[in-house]
Every structure is written in C-alpha cells, then in structure tokens.
Amino acid sequence: MNSLILTTSTRALFHTILLFSLFLLFAGHNDPGGGFVGGLVAGAALVLRAVAHGAEDVVRTARVRPEALLGGGLLLAAGTGAGALVLGGDFLESGYVEADVPLLGTVKVVSVLLFDIGVYLVVVGLVLALLVSLGRELDT
Template sequence: MVKTNDLILRTTTTLIAFILLGFSMYLFFAGHNKPGGGFIGGLMTAAAIVLMYMAYGMEAVRKIIPINFRHMIAAGLLIAVLTGAGSFVLGEPFLSQSFAYFQLPILGKTELATAVLFDLGVYLTVVGVTMTIILSIANDRN
C-alpha cells in the first residue's frame, strides 16, 4: 500500500466536517418551522462522517466515533414510534404535535414542540441507515 501525503485533505476535512455538523444541527432544529428537519439533518451528519472516513481511514474514525450504526437505527425508530404513540396517551390522533412556551434560564422564553422528538428519531434513523449502507459498500471486497 502506498502512503500518500494527504495533509491538505485532512486539514480541510477538519474544517469542512465542523461546518457540516454545525449546519446539520441548524437544519435539525429549524425543521419544525422552516425547511429542514431530521431527514436532511441526518444526511448532512452522515456526509460529515463519510468525509472523515475518507480522510482519516476506517480504523481512526472508529476509535473516535465508536458507534454501532445498526443500534442507532433501532434507537431512532423506537423514539419515532414512541413519539407518535405518545399522542394516544393524551387522547389525540397518532403523531399529533403539541407545543408550549417555557421560560428557560439562559435562553429565555422558548418554544418547545413534540415535533423535535419525532425529528430526533428520524435523524438517528437516517444517520444509522446511511452509514450502515455506505460502510457495507466500503467493506465489500469482492
């Protein structure tokens, strides 16, 4: 195996991955009022992780991010289903959204919505599925 000098790739990956992860968090939290949400936020996060895999290699990233992405899929699906079923507890139709304003210490008056919990489930599922597919393709040596 030939060792290449990939200093530029690794240096720019650090900056670009940071920007991608920040933008994915913005998209995630803006999703219930503006375009965005768990799906596109999850894709942006997966893109940042794939970029890190490409720049640093499989072993290095697995040491930094020791996550089983298949477990992430199950956790995301569980959160999404429980969020939808939680509406039944309150006597509302499946996947009904509710929100309220709360006075938080640092943030002040803030709107909290149940849609964020559902988006979290979608986010985790999308990251898990995307990374499982990409890593399965990358590990296929045939």
C-alpha cells in the same frame, strides 16, 4: 487516500458541518430543515471523514453500532406517534410547550421535534451502516 490538504480541511470542517446539521434539525419545524436533511448533512460529514481518514476510523470513533442508531431513531419516531395515543390524542398528534430560557428568550418546543430527532438518528445510522458494509473500498 492520503492527502494533507484533505485531512487538514476535514479537521476544520467536520465539526462545523455537524453543528450545521444540528442547526437544520432544530430549525426544522417552522423553517427549512428538519430531521431528514439534518441527518443527511451529518451523514455527509461522516462520509467526508471516511474519505479523508478511512471508513474504519469513522466506525471506530463513532463507538455506537449502526443498528442501535437505526433502531433507537425508529423507536423515538414511532414512539412519538404512539405516545400521543397513550396521552389520549390521535396517532402522531403533536403538542408543544413554551418556556422562557435565559439567553435564548422564549423557546417553543414542539413534540414533533422528538420525531425529527428520531429521523435524524435513523439517517445517521444508515450512513454509518453503509460505511460499515461498503466502506472497505475507501480504506484501500
């Protein structure tokens, strides 16, 4: 597909959507959002770009293999659970640290965030894998 309107608006939207997906990821623990939704939104951004510029373009510019994203995400998520075991807690037990950060004020970081980032990566990796294996349709 070659549409000037689509490619121009994609250029404006792509990074905005990615940023919003990160917002959802970090808002996740106490507010609506989380790794899964964030990952889906980021995936939607990738698909939008694939529709506008072709899947080949997305896969090339991502510069990371989907397997690595899937595996790394799963590793992070499962590792969060196993890490709690290593630290003497129960499987998937979470802990948190509070810190005063300049500009942001008091920030509370929960270990579940690591789990969420893992889920985020898995979902993005899955979308990328879909684009790699099924995306040729978009390019014709």
